[in-house]
Amino acid sequence: MKFLRLGDAGTEQPAVLAAGTDGTDGTERAYSLLPLTRDIDGAFLAHDGAARVRAALAAGELPALDPAGLRIGPPVARPRSVIAIGLNYADHAAEAGADVPTVPVVFLKPTSTIAGPFDPAPYPAAAGKYDWEAELAIVVGRDAHLLPTVAAAAECIAGYACANDLSERDWQMGAAGQWTKGKSSPGSTPLGPWLVPADETDPADLRVRSWVNGEPRQDSRTADLVFSPAELVHHVSQYMLLEAGDVILTGTPAGVALSGRFPYLAPGDTVEVEVEGLGRQRCVLTAEHVGVTSGAR
Structure with missing residues (x-):
């Protein structure tokens, strides 16, 4: 998995790049993480974010996302330090x-x-x-x-x-x-x-x-x-x-x-x-x- 944040500065949405969930091929696709979290931040990471994303991908619960034309922001929301x-x-x-x-x-x-x-x-x-x-x-x-x-x-x-x-x-x-x-x-x-x-x-x-x-x-x-x-x-x-x-x-x-x-x-x-x-x-x-x-x- 690769976590990333897409969109204009200050309004990025959380996403993940991962192999397709239908099991037909290993092509990497983008999926929205909005069903799980508002952002890739400290709270998401501290509360088993990666494990929850894996489970949601396996269950097919994350909507596909087209990243074309979207800015790629920093992969973690503005850190405290x-x-x-x-x-x-x-x-x-x-x-x-x-x-x-x-x-x-x-x-x-x-x-x-x-x-x-x-x-x-x-x-x-x-x-x-x-x-x-x-x-x-x-x-x-x-x-x-x-x-x-x-x-x-x-x-x-x-x-x-x-x-x-x-x-x-x-x-x-x-x-x-x-x-x-x-x-x-x-x-x-x-x-x-x-x-x-x-x-x-x-x-x-x-x-x-x-x-x-x-x-x-x-x-x-x-x-x-x-x-x-x-x-x-x-x-x-x-x-x-x-x-x-x-x-x-x-x-x-x-x-x-x-x-x-x-x-x-x-x-x-x-x-x-x-x-x-x-x-x-x-x-x-x-x-x-x-x-x-x-x-x-």
Whole structure:
């Protein structure tokens, strides 16, 4: 199954992509989840959402949905927290001139950074070093705090998605830089296209890739993560309450502009990110409108 949200920003409807329920073939089709839930959010995930969808599919209780022409939104409704992990691939730490961390590097991103996987990505008006970061994203499936073990943390993962942590390096690492400054631009976390349930995904060795204007950039595997998804959930839960529907970005591998091997992004550039089994996303960098207040996503 692949959970997704379809429609204009703020009015998305929940859906699932799954093999046909009539048993005649394995063709993947879209079905509405409105008979089960108003949205793919923390409440849905925490109350056995995936199991209820499987049962409804098997019983033929979900109406077919034609997704043609519908925008694909982020696969989970706006989370309460977006937690990100830095330097979680040794090769990326090396290209950033940093040591491989012995404990996870944790920072927060505003929830206003979450965007759909094909939405235009605003290029910050004052940016000079805007960078891409292909990442595996964790979606939390139940509230979690002070988890006792890594095994217990694994049980709190609802599923996984593809993400891009667009980053302004001057704001992050310049003379007056801070990680939060460089990671907070609206729309700078394209997420999706799908959320795949944790029991249908093995995050241990997934290929992670990115392209800029069609040219390959990153190409790595989650087997190279310093800290695994379950280890990250366990660690973060020691310091904050993780709530169902929260998103954790697990870090990016080598191959970003910060390495000095590639130019930074500019308005008009196209960035594509793919995580094996979790889909491919594509965003075009557009000039940010200054002084305009946008509505909630």
